[in-house]
Amino acid sequence: MSADQAKIPVSTIDVFSDESLRHPFKDYRVLRDTGAVVMLERLGVYAIPRFGDVRDALRLPDRLLSGEGVGFSDVFNTPRGMNVIQSDGDMHRRLRNVVVRPLTPAQLKAARPQFKQMISMRIGTLIGQGSFDAMAVLASYLPVEAVAHLVGLPEKGRERMLEWAAATFNLIAPEHDEADLNSLAQARDFMATLNIDVVSKGSWAEQLFAAARDGKLTEAEALAAISAYILPSLDTTILAMGHLLANLANAPEQWALLRAEPERIPGAVLEGVRHSSVIRWFSRVTAEDHEVDGYQIPAGARVMLLYGSANRDERHYSEPDRFDIRRDARDHLAWGTGPHMCAGMHLARMEMEVLLEALVEHDVTLHAGVPELGTNSGLYGFTSLPLELGRRW
Numbered sequence: 451m452s453a454d455q456a457k458i459p460v461s462t463i464d465v466f467s468d469e470s471l472r473h474p475f476k477d478y479r480v481l482r483d484t485g486a487v488v489m490l491e492r493l494g495v496y497a498i499p500r501f502g503d504v505r506d507a508l509r510l511p512d513r514l515l516s517g518e519g520v521g522f523s524d525v526f527n528t529p530r531g532m533n534v535i536q537s538d539g540d541m542h543r544r545l546r547n548v549v550v551r552p553l554t555p556a557q558l559k560a561a562r563p564q565f566k567q568m569i570s571m572r573i574g575t576l577i578g579q580g581s582f583d584a585m586a587v588l589a590s591y592l593p594v595e596a597v598a599h600l601v602g603l604p605e606k607g608r609e610r611m612l613e614w615a616a617a618t619f620n621l622i623a624p625e626h627d628e629a630d631l632n633s634l635a636q637a638r639d640f641m642a643t644l645n646i647d648v649v650s651k652g653s654w655a656e657q658l659f660a661a662a663r664d665g666k667l668t669e670a671e672a673l674a675a676i677s678a679y680i681l682p683s684l685d686t687t688i689l690a691m692g693h694l695l696a697n698l699a700n701a702p703e704q705w706a707l708l709r710a711e712p713e714r715i716p717g718a719v720l721e722g723v724r725h726s727s728v729i730r731w732f733s734r735v736t737a738e739d740h741e742v743d744g745y746q747i748p749a750g751a752r753v754m755l756l757y758g759s760a761n762r763d764e765r766h767y768s769e770p771d772r773f774d775i776r777r778d779a780r781d782h783l784a785w786g787t788g789p790h791m792c793a794g795m796h797l798a799r800m801e802m803e804v805l806l807e808a809l810v811e812h813d814v815t816l817h818a819g820v821p822e823l824g825t826n827s828g829l830y831g832f833t834s835l836p837l838e839l840g841r842r843w
């Protein structure tokens with residue numbers, strides 16, 4: 451260590467304790483104030499908690515690798531190779547090109563009216579019905595119904611997708627339980643049953659299998675892309691919608707502003723994902739030494755990139771704990787940045803925008819009860835959110 455290199459501070463914070471998983475923001479603040487890099491003693495990994503440093507790390511994919519896995523457990527990291535999120539370089543570019551084909555803004559524009567109609571009808575059935583669990587009947591509606599339809603999954607099996615997606619994200623931590631392992635095994639069994647004959651005609655999955663049949667990709671690449679539509683697309687969007695609903699219900703002046711100025715809806719969605727980042731973290735492995743603000747992380751180290759902390763960094767956002775739809779949050783890191791930036795963000799944005807548009811158009815009042823916070827190791831969000839949609843007229 452050269453004289454001008456600082457000693458990396460050590461923290462005893464356990465980011466996987468139930469308390470920290472439910473209420474992570476206090477710990478994130480302590481980590482940010484402790485240093486630009488902090489050694490998490492319990493996990494034996496380096497954490498990067500500040501906005502600018504997480505952003506810079508995500509934009510150095512040759513130095514901070516994804517192909518060594520982005521979780522902390524072998525079971526999460528093992529299915530590498532044919533996995534867009536856990537690959538680097540040419541392999542990653544090739545897989546990503548396949549995955550993003552149907553996910554461009556232009557392609558999604560065509561699906562938007564149907565999404566809007568679906569969510570508007572669902573909201574219509576909930577108005578004036580008293581309190582309901584918004585996670586189960588409102589936030590999960592579009593991700594499960596509409597996305598499963600676009601991807602073209604067979605009816606049988608797809609009702610388990612939510613359980614599989616949650617289990618996959620939970621397996622990211624170093625310790626995990628039997629039930630999640632079983633769910634992952636069942637998800638893999640379901641994926642293995644997919645082929646061109648069982649998926650819906652004209653769906654994304656059918657197009658991918660057809661491309662594989664025509665020799666444009668391998669069957670394994672087609673399956674990798676299909677699983678990239680399923681596992682990272684459900685809970686993420688559902689939990690983000692839950693946060694948006696709670697944030698708007700708990701800040702009546704923000705909800706009033708949005709109703710008065712619906713052109714703010716796209717900005718409100720971005721502020722929602724910034725404020726309550728659903729993906730807590732992913733990790734990288736350093737291919738070479740990586741310096742952050744005078745701290746040297748050695749080559750071969752595992753580094754935890756704390757997206758949720760970065761988005762609440764007071765060095766970057768003023769009053770970061772405040773949900774404020776007037777804020778310009780376009781540079782938030784909730785979908786990451788750099789080459790692995792979320793491939794489905796346009797779809798997620800569209801789902802959340804039509805939700806808010808429909809709520810504004812129905813001219814409802816929003817009342818939220820106390821949500822139950824989940825303890826998923828990879829995802830921050832509610833397991834239930836009591837919500838009431840009232841009539842204003």
Ligand code: HEM
Nearest residue numbers: 534535678682683686687690784785786790792793794798
């Ligand atoms: C609010 C909803 C969502 C959030 C917060 C979110 C967040 C993220 C984040 C943080 C990453 C970066 C991974 C990294 O840095 O290693 C990512 C990647 C990815 N997301 Fe999302 N996501 C969301 C919705 C979706 C949806 C709807 C889909 C699919 C339809 C999707 C598919 C993917 C894929 C395939 C990747 C890997 C991209 C790559 O490695 O090149 N996500 N997402």
